[in-house]
Amino acid sequence: MRRTTLVVLVGLGLAGLIAFVTVVAPRLLASQLYPAPQQPLYFDHRIHVELAAIDCTFCHRTATQGITAGYPDLQQCMFCHVVVGKGQPEIEKVRxxxxxxxxxxxxxxxxxPDHVHFVHEAHLxxxxxxxxxxxEVGQMGQVxxxxxxxxxDCVSCHRQLNALTECATCHY
Ligand code: HEC
Ligand code: HEC
Ligand code: HEC
Ligand code: HEC
Ligand code: HEC
Structure with a gap:
C-alpha cells in the first residue's frame, strides 16, 4: 500500500517536472524575451485567419510587392464589421x-533600426x-x-540560402 503511494507520488512529481520543463518554462522564457505590447484594441488573428479564412495579404497588402507588409486600412475591416459583431465592445471600437x-x-x-534595410518583397x-x-500567426491570439x-539571425539565413552577405546589402 505505502509502496504504491510512493510510486504514484514519484510519478506525479516526474510528470509535473516534465510538464514544467516542456510546457511552462519555454512559455515563461518566450514571454519574457518578446513580451507582446499593449494594443489599442484586441485583434485576434485566429478568428480572422482560421475562422474567417482571410489571406494574410488581404490585410498586409504590400508584403509581396513592397518594402513593408503594411497594416490594413479601416475600410478593410469595415468590409465585414459594418454588419459582423455589431454591439460587441472591441468591435464597436473599430466602428x-x-x-x-x-x-x-x-x-x-x-x-x-533605421540604419537597416529590410525588404519584404525580396523574401517572398x-x-x-x-x-x-x-x-504561425494564424494561431496567435496576440502576435x-x-x-x-x-x-x-539575418546573416545566418543569408549564408545558408546563398543570399548576399555584404554589409551594404542591409546597411546603406
Ligand atoms: C483581417 C486582417 C488581418 C489578417 C487576415 C492578417 N492580419 Fe496580421 N495584423 C492585422 C492587424 C490589424 C495587425 C495589428 C495588430 C496586431 O499586432 O495584432 C496585424 C499584425 C501582424 C503582425 C505584427 C506586425 C508588427 O507590428 O510587427 C504580423 C507579423 C502579422 N500581422 C502577420 C500576419 C500573417 C502572417 C497573417 C496570415 C497568416 C496575417 N497577419 C493575417 C490584420 C490582419
Ligand atoms: C525574412 C523574414 C520575413 C518574412 C518572410 C516576412 N517578414 Fe514580416 N517582417 C520581418 C521583419 C524583419 C520586419 C521588421 C521590418 C522593419 O522594421 O522595417 C517585419 C515586419 C512586418 C510587419 C510590421 C509592419 C510592416 O508593415 O512591415 C508586418 C505586418 C509583417 N511583417 C507581416 C508579414 C507577412 C504578412 C508576411 C508574409 C506575407 C511577412 N511579414 C513575411 C521579417 C519577415
Ligand atoms: C472577412 C471578414 C472580416 C474582416 C475583413 C475583419 N473581420 Fe474582425 N471579425 C470577423 C468575424 C467573423 C469575427 C467574429 C465575430 C463574432 O465573434 O461574432 C471578427 C471579430 C473581430 C473582433 C472581436 C474579437 C474578439 O475577441 O471578440 C475584433 C476586435 C475585430 N474582429 C477587429 C477587426 C479589425 C480591426 C479588422 C480590420 C483590420 C477586422 N476585424 C477585419 C470578420 C472580419
Ligand atoms: C529565413 C531566411 C532569411 C532571413 C531570416 C532573412 N533573409 Fe534577407 N534574404 C533571404 C533570401 C533567400 C533573399 C533573396 C536572395 C535573392 O533574391 O537572391 C534575401 C534578400 C534580402 C535582401 C535583398 C537583397 C537584394 O536582392 O537587393 C535584403 C536587403 C535582405 N534580405 C535583408 C535582410 C535583413 C535585414 C534581415 C533580418 C532583419 C533578413 N534579410 C533576414 C533570406 C533571409
Ligand atoms: C543580412 C543583413 C545584414 C548584413 C549582411 C549585415 N548586417 Fe549589420 N545589422 C543587421 C541588423 C538587422 C542589425 C540590427 C539588429 C542588431 O543590432 O543585431 C544590424 C546592426 C548592425 C550594427 C549595429 C550594432 C549595434 O549594436 O547597434 C552594426 C555596427 C552593423 N550591423 C555592422 C555591419 C557590418 C560591418 C556588416 C558587414 C560585415 C553588416 N553589418 C552586415 C543586418 C545586417
Whole structure:
C-alpha cells in the first residue's frame, strides 16, 4: 500500500517536472524575451485567419510587392464589421474609429533600426513564407515575436540560402 503511494507520488512529481520543463518554462522564457505590447484594441488573428479564412495579404497588402507588409486600412475591416459583431465592445471600437475617420495606431512588434534595410518583397519572391520569420500567426491570439531577426539571425539565413552577405546589402 505505502509502496504504491510512493510510486504514484514519484510519478506525479516526474510528470509535473516534465510538464514544467516542456510546457511552462519555454512559455515563461518566450514571454519574457518578446513580451507582446499593449494594443489599442484586441485583434485576434485566429478568428480572422482560421475562422474567417482571410489571406494574410488581404490585410498586409504590400508584403509581396513592397518594402513593408503594411497594416490594413479601416475600410478593410469595415468590409465585414459594418454588419459582423455589431454591439460587441472591441468591435464597436473599430466602428467608432471608422465613424471618426481616426486610424488605429497599432503598436509595432517587429522593427529593425533605421540604419537597416529590410525588404519584404525580396523574401517572398525567394519563396519564404510569412511563418518562416513570424511563426504561425494564424494561431496567435496576440502576435508576438518568435525569432530574433537581429543581424546574426539575418546573416545566418543569408549564408545558408546563398543570399548576399555584404554589409551594404542591409546597411546603406
Ligand atoms: C483581417 C486582417 C488581418 C489578417 C487576415 C492578417 N492580419 Fe496580421 N495584423 C492585422 C492587424 C490589424 C495587425 C495589428 C495588430 C496586431 O499586432 O495584432 C496585424 C499584425 C501582424 C503582425 C505584427 C506586425 C508588427 O507590428 O510587427 C504580423 C507579423 C502579422 N500581422 C502577420 C500576419 C500573417 C502572417 C497573417 C496570415 C497568416 C496575417 N497577419 C493575417 C490584420 C490582419
Ligand atoms: C472577412 C471578414 C472580416 C474582416 C475583413 C475583419 N473581420 Fe474582425 N471579425 C470577423 C468575424 C467573423 C469575427 C467574429 C465575430 C463574432 O465573434 O461574432 C471578427 C471579430 C473581430 C473582433 C472581436 C474579437 C474578439 O475577441 O471578440 C475584433 C476586435 C475585430 N474582429 C477587429 C477587426 C479589425 C480591426 C479588422 C480590420 C483590420 C477586422 N476585424 C477585419 C470578420 C472580419
Ligand atoms: C525574412 C523574414 C520575413 C518574412 C518572410 C516576412 N517578414 Fe514580416 N517582417 C520581418 C521583419 C524583419 C520586419 C521588421 C521590418 C522593419 O522594421 O522595417 C517585419 C515586419 C512586418 C510587419 C510590421 C509592419 C510592416 O508593415 O512591415 C508586418 C505586418 C509583417 N511583417 C507581416 C508579414 C507577412 C504578412 C508576411 C508574409 C506575407 C511577412 N511579414 C513575411 C521579417 C519577415
Ligand atoms: C529565413 C531566411 C532569411 C532571413 C531570416 C532573412 N533573409 Fe534577407 N534574404 C533571404 C533570401 C533567400 C533573399 C533573396 C536572395 C535573392 O533574391 O537572391 C534575401 C534578400 C534580402 C535582401 C535583398 C537583397 C537584394 O536582392 O537587393 C535584403 C536587403 C535582405 N534580405 C535583408 C535582410 C535583413 C535585414 C534581415 C533580418 C532583419 C533578413 N534579410 C533576414 C533570406 C533571409
Ligand atoms: C543580412 C543583413 C545584414 C548584413 C549582411 C549585415 N548586417 Fe549589420 N545589422 C543587421 C541588423 C538587422 C542589425 C540590427 C539588429 C542588431 O543590432 O543585431 C544590424 C546592426 C548592425 C550594427 C549595429 C550594432 C549595434 O549594436 O547597434 C552594426 C555596427 C552593423 N550591423 C555592422 C555591419 C557590418 C560591418 C556588416 C558587414 C560585415 C553588416 N553589418 C552586415 C543586418 C545586417
Amino acid at each position: 467608432q474609429a471608422w465613424v471618426e475617420q481616426q486610424p488605429i495606431n497599432w503598436t509595432r512588434i517587429h522593427r529593425v 519572391r525567394a519563396e519564404l513564407t510569412c511563418a518562416t520569420c513570424h511563426g 508576438t515575436r518568435v525569432r530574433p531577426l537581429n543581424m546574426n
